[in-house]
Amino acid sequence: MHDMLQFARGPLFRLAFLVMALGLLRLVILALWGIGQMIYRARDHNNPYSKIVKTTLTWLIPIQRLHRIRPWLSYSSFLFHMGLIVTPIFLLDHIHLWRASIGISWPGIPKTAADALTLLVLAAGILLIGIRIFNPYTRRVSGFMDYFLVLLILFIFSTGFIASRPYNPIPYETSMLIHVLSADLILLLAPFTKIAHCVLFPLVRMTSELAWKFPPEAGKDAAIQVHGEVKPI
Amino acid sequence: MANPAAAAAPEQSAKAKKYPYYIEKPLEEGRVKQFLDIFAAILRHSNYKPLLDIYSRVVTRCARCAGGCQIYQATGDPEDIPCYRSNLLLGVYRRHFTLGGWLRGRILGDPGLQESTIDEMLDAFYHCTGCRRCNLECPMGLDHGLVMRLARNILSEMGIVPKALLVSVREQLQGKTANTSAIPAPAMMDTCEFLEEELADLTGQKIHFPIDREDVEYVFFPAVSDYLLEPDTLMGNAAVLYAAGDQDNWTIGTKYFDGINYGLFYNDAILGRIVEKEIAEVRRLRGKKILIGECGHASRSAKAFVPTFNGGEAIPVVSIQEYTFNALEQGKITLDPNAVTETVTYHDPCNLARSGWIVEQPRKILKSFVKNFVEMEPHGAENYCCGGGGGTVSLDEVHDYRMKVVGKIKAEQMRATGAEIIVAPCANCKKQLKELVDYYKIPATVVGLHDLILRAIRFPEKNGAATSEETYEAGEIKENSPVSV
Numbered sequence A: 001m002h003d004m005l006q007f008a009r010g011p012l013f014r015l016a017f018l019v020m021a022l023g024l025l026r027l028v029i030l031a032l033w034g035i036g037q038m039i040y041r042a043r044d045h046n047n048p049y050s051k052i053v054k055t056t057l058t059w060l061i062p063i064q065r066l067h068r069i070r071p072w073l074s075y076s077s078f079l080f081h082m083g084l085i086v087t088p089i090f091l092l093d094h095i096h097l098w099r100a101s102i103g104i105s106w107p108g109i110p111k112t113a114a115d116a117l118t119l120l121v122l123a124a125g126i127l128l129i130g131i132r133i134f135n136p137y138t139r140r141v142s143g144f145m146d147y148f149l150v151l152l153i154l155f156i157f158s159t160g161f162i163a164s165r166p167y168n169p170i171p172y173e174t175s176m177l178i179h180v181l182s183a184d185l186i187l188l189l190a191p192f193t194k195i196a197h198c199v200l201f202p203l204v205r206m207t208s209e210l211a212w213k214f215p216p217e218a219g220k221d222a223a224i225q226v227h228g229e230v231k232p233i
Numbered sequence B: 001m002a003n004p005a006a007a008a009a010p011e012q013s014a015k016a017k018k019y020p021y022y023i024e025k026p027l028e029e030g031r032v033k034q035f036l037d038i039f040a041a042i043l044r045h046s047n048y049k050p051l052l053d054i055y056s057r058v059v060t061r062c063a064r065c066a067g068g069c070q071i072y073q074a075t076g077d078p079e080d081i082p083c084y085r086s087n088l089l090l091g092v093y094r095r096h097f098t099l100g101g102w103l104r105g106r107i108l109g110d111p112g113l114q115e116s117t118i119d120e121m122l123d124a125f126y127h128c129t130g131c132r133r134c135n136l137e138c139p140m141g142l143d144h145g146l147v148m149r150l151a152r153n154i155l156s157e158m159g160i161v162p163k164a165l166l167v168s169v170r171e172q173l174q175g176k177t178a179n180t181s182a183i184p185a186p187a188m189m190d191t192c193e194f195l196e197e198e199l200a201d202l203t204g205q206k207i208h209f210p211i212d213r214e215d216v217e218y219v220f221f222p223a224v225s226d227y228l229l230e231p232d233t234l235m236g237n238a239a240v241l242y243a244a245g246d247q248d249n250w251t252i253g254t255k256y257f258d259g260i261n262y263g264l265f266y267n268d269a270i271l272g273r274i275v276e277k278e279i280a281e282v283r284r285l286r287g288k289k290i291l292i293g294e295c296g297h298a299s300r301s302a303k304a305f306v307p308t309f310n311g312g313e314a315i316p317v318v319s320i321q322e323y324t325f326n327a328l329e330q331g332k333i334t335l336d337p338n339a340v341t342e343t344v345t346y347h348d349p350c351n352l353a354r355s356g357w358i359v360e361q362p363r364k365i366l367k368s369f370v371k372n373f374v375e376m377e378p379h380g381a382e383n384y385c386c387g388g389g390g391g392t393v394s395l396d397e398v399h400d401y402r403m404k405v406v407g408k409i410k411a412e413q414m415r416a417t418g419a420e421i422i423v424a425p426c427a428n429c430k431k432q433l434k435e436l437v438d439y440y441k442i443p444a445t446v447v448g449l450h451d452l453i454l455r456a457i458r459f460p461e462k463n464g465a466a467t468s469e470e471t472y473e474a475g476e477i478k479e480n481s482p483v484s485v
């Protein structure tokens, strides 16, 4: 058991992290390449960059937007994300691991704060899943991954939480192993699922705006490719 | 046109919607291959591929956009959620144009695009008005207006376009009259002459509609239907130009005088061809600027796409509302603050307001002479569409859909203001709102902005409009700020 745990948080973790980092980097490069291509093909280069930056930042911390519609969904999603970003990075136990493996470290948050955040993520996550299931229209647009990813995150947080309790019903190493393995899994999945939005988010609004600047000949060229000519209407 | 249901029905899937469109060309077999071929060609030549790439990666399906869409709010049908709609196309993109999607399709045995998906898309995408209100609520920033356009673009290359749109564009691009209402140039000139007489009676001024004048500042393109349906708007436009001293400085071209551009709603190639007609007419008359009449999509299609098709040194585009606003700011026109005593509200056309382009200008104009101005909630960039956007207003066969579904919230909004006059500076919105007011028996009149201005505009004692020289220096309008429209 001990060896497996060492493996899961040693080589396996490193592999998962590498897949995630390279995978996400690839997506960012592809997105930037796409943006470059859009600019290159368009004839009109008068782009509203300041507006793009402004709306992107507004949505990065969307405090003023949350209550406007679907407040339950919006607030739980916001808190979920906050806990999701802060806890894994600033948990002292994780920072120790980093120091042990690559020698860098940063200030962490107190254990009680981490516990509180974990409970917050769990509560918000359960609410999110509940909304997905019980709200008929959210259910209609949801697919397997939409449930699976949240469940996986809940699983990671709860095993982490249980493992670090003094009165642990499951042996420490077992719960830790499950925790680490599932964390590895989500890192591996990140570039191939909607989790990619963690790095692509800043580029979406930019892409949307630039996409309105059509390449002037695009419509005609596509029609010619299909019909061999611009057909009469 | 008589039996729309019959025309679209034979091939429609079992789940055909309640409000079918009349399509000219019968729906054929073999559409799946056709669809994919056209999709591939468009992806190759256009800028949509990077867009779909990023959209299909980040879409989180939170359904928050549902709260922004008036169609969903009226029907409560999950299939009217913007994200559901867009996913119809994003799904096809993933499955047929990405490696991951192809693999997944192989493993899960997903056959991909079906005839029935195309039927569903036909319904879904032509029922969306492209108002882009949902974009305001998407945390990821997905623009369903763009996805809708792309889907319609593909469908239209297959010949799947509501007939009314197709027929109008056919006349505009290939017909003798070169406009969507098929008005011959002599008839247009007759109308102008008649309006000149009306204006003389009404104002005591000799206000002209200058025809085919060369080397002028503004070449004017209203929604051509105004010549048939909105004489007051046109008279208001001419009166302002006259009062501001630009009487000799604008013109209507006889070769091309239509601002309408349905290409904005469904097809990039057609959008470009229509914009090019405007540009050509301005060049023929050696005009300096394109002046668009009161019309949302006409203004936006010119403002946003003249630079696209005309390049860096594009001809500047001015909307008549910007023009009037500037004239008022510069003190060139006088509006009588006691002219309008009724309660007035203002409807924001999506194509003008969603991007924040024209929101304050008309309000400042109105507030300068309307005593009782009230707002609809929400308004401005967050307005609700009139319910006739995306070209649906010209489709008689979906009148019920426009009234009962898409226009429902607008009707409630209008009623809630208690306004007696509803100002809508857009040919499309006006038609839809007038029908809504009738349908829901709202005690209000729908008018254009310049209709009301015409009531309030006052002229100096002597018939002394400023000369052209004076206006050249004073009348500069800022039109080259970055646009997102």
Ligand code: SF4
Binding pocket: A141, B059, B060, B061, B062, B063, B064, B065, B066, B082, B083, B137, B138, B139, B140, B141, B142
């Ligand atoms: S708000 Fe955006 S991410 Fe959420 S369901 Fe709608 S389109 Fe998808």
Ligand code: SF4
Binding pocket: B068, B069, B070, B071, B072, B081, B082, B085, B127, B128, B129, B130, B131, B132, B133, B134, B135, B144, B145
């Ligand atoms: S563009 Fe308008 S009509 Fe279409 S889905 Fe979005 S909100 Fe609804």
